[in-house]
Amino acid sequence: MSIETANSITASQVKDMFLYVGEKVIESKPLLTKIDSAIGDGDHGIGMSVGFTKAAENLKANEFTTVNDVFKTVGMSMISSMGGASGVIFGTMFVGGIKGLEPKTSLDLQLLASIYDKALEAIKLRGKADLGDKTMIDAFQPVVETLKVCANKNESLVEGLKQAEIAALQGVENTKDYVAKFGRAKSLGERAIGHQDAGATTVSIIIKSMKEWLEGQGNE
Amino acid sequence: MSIETANSITASQVKDMFLYVGEKVIESKPLLTKIDSAIGDGDHGIGMSVGFTKAAENLKANEFTTVNDVFKTVGMSMISSMGGASGVIFGTMFVGGIKGLEPKTSLDLQLLASIYDKALEAIKLRGKADLGDKTMIDAFQPVVETLKVCANKNESLVEGLKQAEIAALQGVENTKDYVAKFGRAKSLGERAIGHQDAGATTVSIIIKSMKEWLEGQGNE
Amino acid sequence: MKKIINNPGHVVQEAIEGYMCAFKDSITKVENVNGIIRKDLKEKVAIVSGGGSGHEPLFLGFVGEGLADGVAIGNVFAAPTPNTVQHVAKAVNRGKGVLFVYGNYAGDVLNFDMASELLEFDDIQTKTVLVTDDVASAPAERKGDRRGIAGDVFVLKIAGAASEKGWSLDEVTRVTQKAADQTFSIGVATAPGTIPGETEPPFVLGDDEIEFGMGIHGEPGLKRTKLMSADELTDELAEKLLEESNIQPGDEVAVYVNGLGSTTLLELLIVNRRVAQLLNKKKIDIYDMDVNSYCTTQEMGGFSITLLKLDVELKELYDAPASAPYYKKTQKIREGVK
Amino acid sequence: MKKIINNPGHVVQEAIEGYMCAFKDSITKVENVNGIIRKDLKEKVAIVSGGGSGHEPLFLGFVGEGLADGVAIGNVFAAPTPNTVQHVAKAVNRGKGVLFVYGNYAGDVLNFDMASELLEFDDIQTKTVLVTDDVASAPAERKGDRRGIAGDVFVLKIAGAASEKGWSLDEVTRVTQKAADQTFSIGVATAPGTIPGETEPPFVLGDDEIEFGMGIHGEPGLKRTKLMSADELTDELAEKLLEESNIQPGDEVAVYVNGLGSTTLLELLIVNRRVAQLLNKKKIDIYDMDVNSYCTTQEMGGFSITLLKLDVELKELYDAPASAPYYKKTQKIREGVK
Numbered sequence A, B: 001m002s003i004e005t006a007n008s009i010t011a012s013q014v015k016d017m018f019l020y021v022g023e024k025v026i027e028s029k030p031l032l033t034k035i036d037s038a039i040g041d042g043d044h045g046i047g048m049s050v051g052f053t054k055a056a057e058n059l060k061a062n063e064f065t066t067v068n069d070v071f072k073t074v075g076m077s078m079i080s081s082m083g084g085a086s087g088v089i090f091g092t093m094f095v096g097g098i099k100g101l102e103p104k105t106s107l108d109l110q111l112l113a114s115i116y117d118k119a120l121e122a123i124k125l126r127g128k129a130d131l132g133d134k135t136m137i138d139a140f141q142p143v144v145e146t147l148k149v150c151a152n153k154n155e156s157l158v159e160g161l162k163q164a165e166i167a168a169l170q171g172v173e174n175t176k177d178y179v180a181k182f183g184r185a186k187s188l189g190e191r192a193i194g195h196q197d198a199g200a201t202t203v204s205i206i207i208k209s210m211k212e213w214l215e216g217q218g219n220e
Numbered sequence C, D: 001m002k003k004i005i006n007n008p009g010h011v012v013q014e015a016i017e018g019y020m021c022a023f024k025d026s027i028t029k030v031e032n033v034n035g036i037i038r039k040d041l042k043e044k045v046a047i048v049s050g051g052g053s054g055h056e057p058l059f060l061g062f063v064g065e066g067l068a069d070g071v072a073i074g075n076v077f078a079a080p081t082p083n084t085v086q087h088v089a090k091a092v093n094r095g096k097g098v099l100f101v102y103g104n105y106a107g108d109v110l111n112f113d114m115a116s117e118l119l120e121f122d123d124i125q126t127k128t129v130l131v132t133d134d135v136a137s138a139p140a141e142r143k144g145d146r147r148g149i150a151g152d153v154f155v156l157k158i159a160g161a162a163s164e165k166g167w168s169l170d171e172v173t174r175v176t177q178k179a180a181d182q183t184f185s186i187g188v189a190t191a192p193g194t195i196p197g198e199t200e201p202p203f204v205l206g207d208d209e210i211e212f213g214m215g216i217h218g219e220p221g222l223k224r225t226k227l228m229s230a231d232e233l234t235d236e237l238a239e240k241l242l243e244e245s246n247i248q249p250g251d252e253v254a255v256y257v258n259g260l261g262s263t264t265l266l267e268l269l270i271v272n273r274r275v276a277q278l279l280n281k282k283k284i285d286i287y288d289m290d291v292n293s294y295c296t297t298q299e300m301g302g303f304s305i306t307l308l309k310l311d312v313e314l315k316e317l318y319d320a321p322a323s324a325p326y327y328k329k330t331q332k333i334r335e336g337v338k
């Protein structure tokens, strides 16, 4: 059975998937810089690159038997290397969902949905932002909801991510209409309208490249 | 008899002449800035403008009966307002030649030649520069020599200045071939070659506009 | 913009190395993180500041007597990581607690807060005062939402002085919060600064355009206008600043005119002259003035004006000596202090 | 370049006014001329410095204890007038004579010399030490012909300290001349600075071009090259600097890395790190390091490195306290000074 239609991937494959995701986010550095420059301080691309570079370093240095450790390694790499709002926020996207989770050796759509669901909650607790505040939450919350719906329908991991990507992109679009309440863009008021949020864009890139990796695995 | 062919002008006319000269030098500010920027620090035009503005102020505030006082007013205005190398050097061009000179009520070519001759000496003493050092001396010394020759030939003031202007312009041309030994351009070495000296250019503008004023008076 | 750097990713680390070379007699680097602390730590409440780098001499230049005991440094314009803050706090803690004083930015709040949580496990008590001086970033009724800009200097000065007096964490926090509540700034940008390694500036201003209220990371401000004279510009900024503050005729203020990077001291002094004239006209007493470029945005052009409204307690703390590599204050001889 | 000024012709006067507003407790303006003097003048040899403005905080920021007793300020990049120098010297003279310390430029020499002549009539004895640190401006055998750049800071520091000791004019002159003889600098420019009121910069550098040895008024330097890394650039400059100086392994030096205006402290610290590495490698002992932008050329980009070769006498004077609005030195605790 190809991964494309598989219901789960091993911890080691999760590692490979996030290595690929990291490459794609690092490639998007100029785009993210440009978006953050328009209404923020222009460092989001740099920050995400630093975080995923560190994550890749730490992922490559180890063999992983549990999904928990892969998520923890990615998240802690970000928190300890990036700084900025996104260091804590995107770090929490990876570590926030595995707190108290029993060790898992493989990842399926159910597990991904529940990890990200808990992570979303943790992000909201930490950052005090909510849907409509022009943050990464505007992309991440629809992602989580879509993953949950697809998981309930017992769809494959890659199908879930395909749907989630669409939801994420819609979320990014939505941020254009919002006034920022958090982060460096918040002082902009009405003037932020028309510009998409950098962090939300990163969420969409992460989800898109998770899907791509799974598809690529399927095609090989 | 028109001034153009006159052998002398009154102190009050000397005042008017230097007011006109001042206007012309101030008009040349952008040119002098450009020339000083190429091999100096770019402030020569500003400095000369400050000096002649102050001179005009002090000239206009007074009536003059002696040529000495006109020259002294122009020179002291420069020394006390300009600063820079050219404050002392161009100030000395006007005060250096009247030291110990008995009061004169009119200016003829003989007197101008002798005033500038003494001024040239004073400038050399003060600045320790000589012909060929890429300074205003390269224009001023030919001016003085020409004025002396014309004075010996009993030519008119305007004719003397006409000849002097040609000598000055040749002097400016010559500075292009010299390495600077004084002023901010001296560190340039060979690289100053090809560029004319700012102060020498100012000398040529002064002489040219003295001539123009006399001609203008003659035509009126 | 040409930057004199080696690798954009090593800028902060190498700058800290160079800083240590110059000032190692009075400061120490915290191992493994971009943190710097005083050598002569006292038995007192510790003051920890920090934030993104790129604003030098803030924050790293302000470690010393009467100022910060330690600073946590992030990458350019990025808050320091929680473990950087944590390690700095642990290094300066003398059992009397740690006060965090830093500018109010989402990233800094997230990271310092996370550090506080981590420090709880180390049994180190922390309190926080956010600097919220930029009146262009939120209206007066949301003073607590405002960003922190050059006002950092005043608030840190007060915190450091209070801690040197041996006050308790609660007392140091109280008076520092008072200083933060009484600090108001406004800025104007004339040209952008660039992050090392980036080739494009984060914003573009026309040849004769300036932007009022722009933030120190290039956050968009209140409005764009044509370049005006120093006096017109200062008048308009100062009027807005007073409007958005609670400063009244008869009040006493400390004034700080801050250059953003490439605006020259010559220009800043011209602005300062006008600020003094204006405050005199408004019968606001000038207790002290400082003009410098303590809080920069790389080579950004422009300046900000900061006012700290003083009372008897704040004046005494303001006047206390301070000595860090890039901020020194000797006791001033005051003729006829009110 | 946007300048925050009112009238280009009033820049210096208004800046001095703004300066007085901020620092009037320690300095006084000399009437009718652009001169500034200390308030707490001592019965000692007076140190007078000065030169064109545009290099702020030099010279006006260096008036105070252990530095200049007075400064004569010219227009931007133009030497002060003889009567400005004369009035400043008269105001600070305490009957023990006046030492002029300033950078070696034709304009400054002409005006200070003319002032000396005028001061003879006032029965005030003057001596002169020219700062000639810029190794790019003349070869070693003509050290006395070199221009003065950031080395002003060190030479002035020594002169001020010597005069505070109550030494005679001859003695203060001797040791200050020794400091000038032992001070060596070299600079590099990455971008021009503009004179207020001018619309064109005085020179143009390509997008990836820099110029070695350019002077602090934009005087052309030794060569143009492509922009390089901070380390490569520092290595090349420092090698040239050492070549053109008499500094040998085993010597002790004070180091100063000076920003020209818009180059950030972050960059200067990276340069300083490399300077320290290089001197260590060459076994030249670093007695002290400072990194700042004391001697600017408006918003010019680039930096210079200055070395002062020390002996026992100079070390003591170097370490003496100094306090002016823009330069403060507190006694340093030296662990195991040689």
Ligand SMILES: Nc1ncnc2c1ncn2[C@@H]1O[C@H](COP(=O)(O)OP(=O)(O)O)[C@@H](O)[C@H]1O
Binding pocket: A036, A040, A041, A042, A043, A044, A045, A047, A048, A084, A085, A086, A087, A089, A123, A126, A127, A128, A129, A134, A135, A136, A137, A182, A183, A184, A197, A198, A199, A200, C077, C078, C079, C106, C107, C108
């Ligand atoms: N409180 C918050 N909650 C969720 N996301 C946030 C919050 N604050 C900021 N963000 C996200 O972080 C992004 C900015 O990240 P980044 O530019 O790296 O940090 P900084 O704002 O410190 O410069 C924003 O685009 C937004 O999506």
Ligand SMILES: Nc1ncnc2c1ncn2[C@@H]1O[C@H](COP(=O)(O)OP(=O)(O)O)[C@@H](O)[C@H]1O
Binding pocket: B036, B040, B041, B042, B043, B044, B045, B047, B048, B084, B085, B086, B087, B089, B123, B126, B127, B128, B129, B134, B135, B136, B137, B182, B183, B184, B197, B198, B199, B200, D077, D078, D079, D106, D107, D108
């Ligand atoms: N020692 C000197 N003797 C004669 N002329 C001099 C001397 N030094 C400088 N000059 C003249 O002064 C001019 C420069 O004047 P200016 O730019 O106003 O002063 P600065 O050199 O102080 O910037 C030079 O072009 C040169 O002609």
Ligand SMILES: [Mg+2]
Binding pocket: A036, A040, A041, A042, A043, A044, A184
């Ligand atoms: Mg950002």
Ligand SMILES: [Mg+2]
Binding pocket: B036, B040, B041, B042, B043, B044, B184
């Ligand atoms: Mg010049």
Ligand SMILES: [Mg+2]
Binding pocket: A041, A043, A084, A085, C052, C076, C077, C078, C079, C107
């Ligand atoms: Mg940031």
Ligand SMILES: [Mg+2]
Binding pocket: B041, B043, B084, B085, D052, D076, D077, D078, D079, D107
């Ligand atoms: Mg000049």
